Amino acid sequence: MKYFSTNNKELRYSFKEAVIKGLAPDKGLFFPVDIPKLSDRFFQDLPNKSLAEIGFEVARHFVDEDIDEKLLKNICEEVFSFPIPLVKVEEGVYGLELFHGPTCAFKDVGARFMSRCLSAFAKESKKELTILVATSGDTGSAVANGFLGVEGVNVIILYPKGKVSHIQEQQLTTMGQNITALEVEGTFDDCQALVKEAFADDELDTKYKLTSANSINIARLLPQSFYYFYAWAQLQEKNKEVIVSVPSGNYGNLTGGLLAKQMGLPIHKFVAAANRNKIVPDYLDSGKYEPKPSVQTISNAMDVGTPSNFSRMMEIYKEKYSDVIKDLKGAWYSDEETKAVMKEVYERESYVLDPHGAVGYLGLNKYLNRGKQVGIFLETAHPAKFKDIVEDVIEIEVRIPNYLQECLKKEKKCVVIGKEYHALKNYLLR
Numbered sequence: 001m002k003y004f005s006t007n008n009k010e011l012r013y014s015f016k017e018a019v020i021k022g023l024a025p026d027k028g029l030f031f032p033v034d035i036p037k038l039s040d041r042f043f044q045d046l047p048n049k050s051l052a053e054i055g056f057e058v059a060r061h062f063v064d065e066d067i068d069e070k071l072l073k074n075i076c077e078e079v080f081s082f083p084i085p086l087v088k089v090e091e092g093v094y095g096l097e098l099f100h101g102p103t104c105a106f107k108d109v110g111a112r113f114m115s116r117c118l119s120a121f122a123k124e125s126k127k128e129l130t131i132l133v134a135t136s137g138d139t140g141s142a143v144a145n146g147f148l149g150v151e152g153v154n155v156i157i158l159y160p161k162g163k164v165s166h167i168q169e170q171q172l173t174t175m176g177q178n179i180t181a182l183e184v185e186g187t188f189d190d191c192q193a194l195v196k197e198a199f200a201d202d203e204l205d206t207k208y209k210l211t212s213a214n215s216i217n218i219a220r221l222l223p224q225s226f227y228y229f230y231a232w233a234q235l236q237e238k239n240k241e242v243i244v245s246v247p248s249g250n251y252g253n254l255t256g257g258l259l260a261k262q263m264g265l266p267i268h269k270f271v272a273a274a275n276r277n278k279i280v281p282d283y284l285d286s287g288k289y290e291p292k293p294s295v296q297t298i299s300n301a302m303d304v305g306t307p308s309n310f311s312r313m314m315e316i317y318k319e320k321y322s323d324v325i326k327d328l329k330g331a332w333y334s335d336e337e338t339k340a341v342m343k344e345v346y347e348r349e350s351y352v353l354d355p356h357g358a359v360g361y362l363g364l365n366k367y368l369n370r371g372k373q374v375g376i377f378l379e380t381a382h383p384a385k386f387k388d389i390v391e392d393v394i395e396i397e398v399r400i401p402n403y404l405q406e407c408l409k410k411e412k413k414c415v416v417i418g419k420e421y422h423a424l425k426n427y428l429l430r
């Protein structure tokens with residue numbers, strides 16, 4: 001499979017080049033030249049396959065000779081070593097729980113797959129790889145966790161001081177080994193600016209082989225299509241139309257689902273479920289795409305005003321609005337509506353939604369025709385990650401999973417730096 005840039009469809013890149021570069025030189029996103037149709041046999045056997053097997057069979061088409069089959073199989077087995085169960089919440093409604101990975105957020109899936117691919121390429125090149133990643137909370141720990149203990153790779157995470165939750169900070173600063181956390185006296189935007197400047201610095205370039213672990217890396221997107229097949233495999237009511245609702249921010253998760261549909265997965269419709277950052281629902285209403293500054297909500301991982309995967313969604317539908325709205329419906333909700341449904345679902349079904357999953361649940365309810373359809377919403381974060389809000393709304397104590405408790409007990413280790421570029425550079429050249 002070759003890849004082109006969404007800004008220039010003439011040039012071709014291999015999977016390896018696309019993964020190492022992250023972003024195309026013209027700042028476009030990498031996108032596969034064609035999306036493979038999977039065989040009837042694949043779909044017939046699907047209910048008997050594990051998530052790792054599904055991942056391998058789908059990934060093969062996209063990776064080609066850049067990673068040999070045996071290694072790819074190992075990668076898929078390592079990455080999908082945690083469950084992604086489809087849980088019945090009520091009659092005809094299921095939650096796909098994507099939060100059972102090491103950092104309790106769905107980003108583990110993409111981050112782990114990308115890190116295994118990058119480490120495979122690093123081993124070939126024999127030069128140590130340094131991953132610089134700016135995080136506002138979740139991404140940093142998912143990426144770092146994927147690289148933890150991996151030989152030939154060092155990870156440096158930059159996070160804004162005082163702007164991540166206590167649990168998130170513990171996750172970022174207690175890993176040790178080849179992971180270093182830099183606490184930056186500034187905002188997330190400052191962290192991101194520092195990383196960008198480092199990539200453009202020739203002096204650093206001679207000393208380090210720097211790579212980004214950007215959220216738009218194609219190796220993070222691809223595995224986000226695998227679990228849609230797995231959800232369908234687990235579903236009992238395959239005779240009904242299937243609707244899938246995806247709580248969205250940068251739309252990588254939803255784009256994974258749209259890719260799965262293109263590959264032949266019989267999903268009838270998707271719902272793009274948003275909070276007040278409703279750029280895509282507005283586009284689906286009006287046909288006009290208008291990015292805006294983001295606003296803060298309780299589903300904060302979805303507070304995105306310029307959704308970076310929008311160009312990939314457009315690529316799938318060749319920019320044809322009339323085709324987009326055949327597959328995709330939009331919905332958006334306020335914090336009050338989100339809290340109300342968390343409370344209601346807990347009281348009625350004893351199911352605890354996190355604020356992101358709650359938005360997905362609401363979006364599903366808007367469009368699900370319960371007689372002839374069955375619905376799946378994606379649950380993207382463990383409720384314990386949003387303990388304060390969840391406990392406040394549903395008035396129960398949320399149990400923190402054991403592996404999160406472990407990191408709460410560990411000692412925080414980090415290096416504090418200022419937000420000026422020379423602070424980062426001095427640290428790297430020390």
Ligand SMILES: *Cc1c(COP(=O)(O)O)cnc(C)c1O
Pocket residue numbers: 105106107138247248249250251252253254301302356380381
């Ligand atoms: C990142 C994230 C989302 C949004 O996913 P996108 O792929 O950016 O649309 C939703 N929920 C949680 C918990 C997240 O961390």
